[in-house]
Amino acid sequence: MTRFALTVLFVSACASAQVSFEDISKGPSEDWLTYAGSYPGWRYSPLRQITPSNAKLMSAKWVYRVPDARGLRMSPLVYKGVMYATNTNAVYAIDARSGRLVWQYRDVRAKGGGVNRGAAILGDRVYFTSSDNYLTALDRRSGALIFSRQFADVEKGTTSTSAPLIVKDKVIVGSAGGDSGMRGFIAALSAANGDEIWRTWTVPAKGEPGSETWSGFAEWGGGATWLSGTFDRETNTLYWTTGNPWPDFAGAPRLGDNLYTCSLLALDLDTGKWKWHFQFTPHDTHDWDAQSWPILLDMEFRGRMRKVVLHANRNGFFYVLDRITGEFLRGTQLIDKVTWASGIDDKGRPVLIPGKDPTPEGNWVCPSVKGATNWMGQSYNPMTGLLYVLTLEQCGMYNSSSQEPVPMKNFAGGGATEEGGQVLLRAIDPKTAKRAWEYPMTGAGRMWTGTVSTAGGVVFTGDDDGQMLALDAKTGKLLWHFNMSETLTASPITYAVDGKQYVAIASATAIFSFGLFEPAEPLTPPKVTLGK
Amino acid sequence: MRFGAFFLIALPIAAQHGRYVSESQHPAIGDPKAIAAGAKLYALSCPGCHGPDGSGGRGPNLVKRSLWHPLRDEAIFSAIRNGVPGTDMPPTKLPEDQTWNLVAFLHALIGPASENNVPGDAASGEQVFWGNKAGCSNCHSIRGKGGRMGPDLTNIGGSSPLAVIKESVLEPSKDLMFLGNEGATVTLKSGKIVKGVARNRDNYSLQMIDEGGELHLLSMADVNELKILDHSLMPGDYRQRLSQDELRDLLAYLSRQVARPKGTIRKANNS
Numbered sequence: 001m002t003r004f005a006l007t008v009l010f011v012s013a014c015a016s017a018q019v020s021f022e023d024i025s026k027g028p029s030e031d032w033l034t035y036a037g038s039y040p041g042w043r044y045s046p047l048r049q050i051t052p053s054n055a056k057l058m059s060a061k062w063v064y065r066v067p068d069a070r071g072l073r074m075s076p077l078v079y080k081g082v083m084y085a086t087n088t089n090a091v092y093a094i095d096a097r098s099g100r101l102v103w104q105y106r107d108v109r110a111k112g113g114g115v116n117r118g119a120a121i122l123g124d125r126v127y128f129t130s131s132d133n134y135l136t137a138l139d140r141r142s143g144a145l146i147f148s149r150q151f152a153d154v155e156k157g158t159t160s161t162s163a164p165l166i167v168k169d170k171v172i173v174g175s176a177g178g179d180s181g182m183r184g185f186i187a188a189l190s191a192a193n194g195d196e197i198w199r200t201w202t203v204p205a206k207g208e209p210g211s212e213t214w215s216g217f218a219e220w221g222g223g224a225t226w227l228s229g230t231f232d233r234e235t236n237t238l239y240w241t242t243g244n245p246w247p248d249f250a251g252a253p254r255l256g257d258n259l260y261t262c263s264l265l266a267l268d269l270d271t272g273k274w275k276w277h278f279q280f281t282p283h284d285t286h287d288w289d290a291q292s293w294p295i296l297l298d299m300e301f302r303g304r305m306r307k308v309v310l311h312a313n314r315n316g317f318f319y320v321l322d323r324i325t326g327e328f329l330r331g332t333q334l335i336d337k338v339t340w341a342s343g344i345d346d347k348g349r350p351v352l353i354p355g356k357d358p359t360p361e362g363n364w365v366c367p368s369v370k371g372a373t374n375w376m377g378q379s380y381n382p383m384t385g386l387l388y389v390l391t392l393e394q395c396g397m398y399n400s401s402s403q404e405p406v407p408m409k410n411f412a413g414g415g416a417t418e419e420g421g422q423v424l425l426r427a428i429d430p431k432t433a434k435r436a437w438e439y440p441m442t443g444a445g446r447m448w449t450g451t452v453s454t455a456g457g458v459v460f461t462g463d464d465d466g467q468m469l470a471l472d473a474k475t476g477k478l479l480w481h482f483n484m485s486e487t488l489t490a491s492p493i494t495y496a497v498d499g500k501q502y503v504a505i506a507s508a509t510a511i512f513s514f515g516l517f518e519p520a521e522p523l524t525p526p527k528v529t530l531g532k
Numbered sequence: 533m534r535f536g537a538f539f540l541i542a543l544p545i546a547a548q549h550g551r552y553v554s555e556s557q558h559p560a561i562g563d564p565k566a567i568a569a570g571a572k573l574y575a576l577s578c579p580g581c582h583g584p585d586g587s588g589g590r591g592p593n594l595v596k597r598s599l600w601h602p603l604r605d606e607a608i609f610s611a612i613r614n615g616v617p618g619t620d621m622p623p624t625k626l627p628e629d630q631t632w633n634l635v636a637f638l639h640a641l642i643g644p645a646s647e648n649n650v651p652g653d654a655a656s657g658e659q660v661f662w663g664n665k666a667g668c669s670n671c672h673s674i675r676g677k678g679g680r681m682g683p684d685l686t687n688i689g690g691s692s693p694l695a696v697i698k699e700s701v702l703e704p705s706k707d708l709m710f711l712g713n714e715g716a717t718v719t720l721k722s723g724k725i726v727k728g729v730a731r732n733r734d735n736y737s738l739q740m741i742d743e744g745g746e747l748h749l750l751s752m753a754d755v756n757e758l759k760i761l762d763h764s765l766m767p768g769d770y771r772q773r774l775s776q777d778e779l780r781d782l783l784a785y786l787s788r789q790v791a792r793p794k795g796t797i798r799k800a801n802n803s
Contacts, residue, residue, distance in 0.1 A: 081749050095749045098737040102747065109690070109792055134792070139676065141747045144684030146676030148791050525735055526755040530762050 017080055019121050021168050025233060030496040032078045035118050035163040036377055037452070037493065040296035041230035043379040045494045048456035049501035050516060055458055055470040055479035059517040061502060062099025065510045066092065071489055072506035074118040075163070075377060075450065077126075078495035079140065083504065085511055086116045086163075089130045093143060096504075097497045099513060103143030107136065111154055117227070117375075118163030120171065122191050127171055129160040135173060135194050149194030157182030157220070157408045165228040167238070167269055170197060178224030178243040178289070181217075181407030186225050186240050186265070188272060198272035202242045202260050210259035217254045220407040222246035223261040227291040227375045232307075232323060237275060238267045239296065239309055239323065243289035247405045249358040249398060250285070250413025257282035262290045264311060266326060276326030278348060281315045285357045286340065286365060286398060287416065288314040291375045295387065296323060299431055301330075310430050312378060312389045314371025317344055318433055332433040334426075335372040335393050340365050358398035358414045368396030368418035370445075377450030377491035379459065384473050386427040386436050388451045388459050394421025421445035423464040427476060437476035441465065450491025452503070460503050462488035468505060468514065484512060560632040561605060561639050570637025573630060581620065586641045587695045591621065595642050595695035608635045645697055645787035646689035652784025660782045666774060668782075671766070674789055680745030681729050682766065683713075690790035697786050701779070704766035715761035716740060720754050729765065733758075
C-alpha cells in the first residue's frame, strides 16, 4: 500500500508538466522551447554555469547517432530533460542527460526528402512538418501520433523544411521549394487539430497589389518561407523572411522588383494580414534569399529608443529597420567585399553597380551564391550588447541559361559556383554596425553553423573545419574546441538538467552534447531480475 | 491489480518479415477484381497448408515470414507455377492470368490491413476497443486518446497486415522483441517504485514510461532493484475474454486505423 501511494505521488508530480505559451514567451531557462530559443530570436540563454574561466574544462557528455542522417540542419528542443531532435520525416526523443533514445517517430509514408530544421512544442505535443507538407502532432512522452494533416500540395512544388513556430494556439508553418518554381506562403494552423486558420501568400496573384512587379511567372515565382520567424508579443506581430524569385538566375522572364521575394514581412498573428514589408534585394538574380533571422530588439538609435528588427542579409548588407512601421533606418556592409551594389540608399534600396547579373559566360560577383550569411542562427547577447553572426567572405561565378523555364523541373535559369573564401564569426554592435571582434576560421567555406550565447559570457558555435568552439563573448578569445570531424550545418543550443549546463549541436550525422568535465563515479549495477 | 488488464499489443519487429516490395508493374496487383478472384482461388486450394488467412499450418506462414529479405511478386508467381522443389509445395497448372490473380491476393494479404476489406463491424469494434471488457485503451492510444504505456495504434492498419495484428492480440508474447517493450518495476534507492515499460535501458540509465503514461529518466546509480518481465504486459487471454464476434469486430476496427487515410490529400489552391 505504501509503495502504491508513493507511485501515485510520483506520477502526480510528473503529470502536471505542460508547455504553455507563457513558458515559451519567457525564453530559454533549463529548457529550450522554440527553434531560436525565444520569440525575439536571440538564441541567448541565461545559463551561467559555463564561463570564460571554466570553459576549458568542457568535454563531450554523449553522442546520439541519428539514423540515416547525412547532413543534419536541425536545432533541437529540450523540455524537462528530454531533447526533441528531427531528421527528414522523423522525430527523436532523447534523454538529454544520457543521450539514450526514449522514442522515435518515422513517417515512412512521407514523399520526398530534403532537410528538416526542427520541431516545436506546446502542451504535451511535439509538432513537426514532413517533406510532403504534413503537420504532425505527437505525444511528447510516448511519440504517439495525435494528428497528421496536410497543409500544402507537394505536387505544386511546395515542400517543408522549417521548424514550425508555435504562438498562442497557432502553429505557424512555412513553405520551401523556391528553387524549382512554387508559390510561397506562410500559414497558421490550429495547434488543436491542424485546421488552417489563415494563409498569406508571399507572391501576389494576378491583379493583387505587387503583381505589377512581375512581367511573368508570378504564379511560380517562389518567395519561399523556409526558415521560421520571430514574434513580437507586444504588437502581436510575426516577422518572416521570404526567399528568392524563380527562376533564380534568369531575370528576363520576370522583369520588375518581384515582390514580395527576398523580403521581410510583418504579419498580424491573428489574421495573417500584412502590416508592412521590406524588400532587401529587388529583382534578385543571385539566389540571395532573405532567410536569416529577423532579430527583435529595443535599442537606442541616433539618440532615441527604437523598436527595431536587425537583419544580416545574404546579399552582403546588415539592416536595421523600425519593426513597428517597417521604416528603413540603416544598411551597412556585413562583409568586406560586396561588388554588386555600392551601398544602400536612404530608402533602403541597393545602389546597383551595372553589369552584375548572371551571363552565359559567367559573371564574377561578391558575395557568392551562398551569401554573406545564411539561415544559421545568429545570437544577440544583452550582457555584451553584441550580435554574433557567422559570415562568409566569398565570391562566385554566376551563369545564366537561355533554356525555357519549366516549373518543378529543378530549373534555376542558370547556375552558380563559388571558390575559396573564409568563414568568420563576427561580433557586431547593432547600435553602430561596427565590429567588436571577429574570429576567422580555417576551412573550405563549406560549413554553416549557428551560434548560441549565454549569460555566462560564452558564445558557442561551430568551426568551418568541423570543430565545436567556445569563445569569450566579450573578446572573441578562443576558450575551448572539440573536433567532431564532420561537416557542421546546424545551430547549437544550451540547456540544463539537474543543475548541470549542457551545450548541444548536431553534426552531419549525430547530436553531440557537451558539459563541464566531471570525474566518473563508480557505479554499482543494481540488482536486475527477470521474472514472470 | 499488479499490471491489471493492460492491453499491450506486441507490435513485433517481425512485422517487417512480411514486407512486400511493390515493384511489380503487373496490372493484377492492386486490382480489386483480380484480388477477389485470387481470394476464391486461394480458398479452394491453399488454406489446407497455409491457413485460411495465410497464417500458416502445415505450410509456412505467408504473412509473417522468417526470412528478412522482402518478397517479390515474380518470386511468388514462380513458386505457385513451379512449386518449391524439395518441399510439399506442388506446381500448379493455373493459367498465367489466374496465377497473377492469386499473386494479387497474396500481395494484398501481406500488405497493410487497411488496404484489404477486413470483415467485421468496425463500429462495434470501436466500442470493444474503448470499452472496459477488453481494456485496450488503458494502454494504447489512437489519435491522442487512450493510454501511453503500450504502442500507439493510430497507424496499425496502415502499417501491419491483418495476420500480424491478429497474432499481436491473441499471442502478444509470441516473437516479441522485448527491448523497448519490457514490462519493468523499478525500486529506487529513495524507496520510490515505478512500474511500467522500459522504453530503453543500459547499465547506466533507464528510460521508462509508467502506468500513468509519464516519462521517467532514471540513472542506474539511483536504482536499487530492477525487475524485468519475461513476457509482454499485455494479457494473453483475449481468445477467452472476447467472443468471436467481438474479436472479429475489434480486428476490423484496428485494420481501419490509418494515419493518412486515402482521400485526405489536400489540393492547395496554389494559383
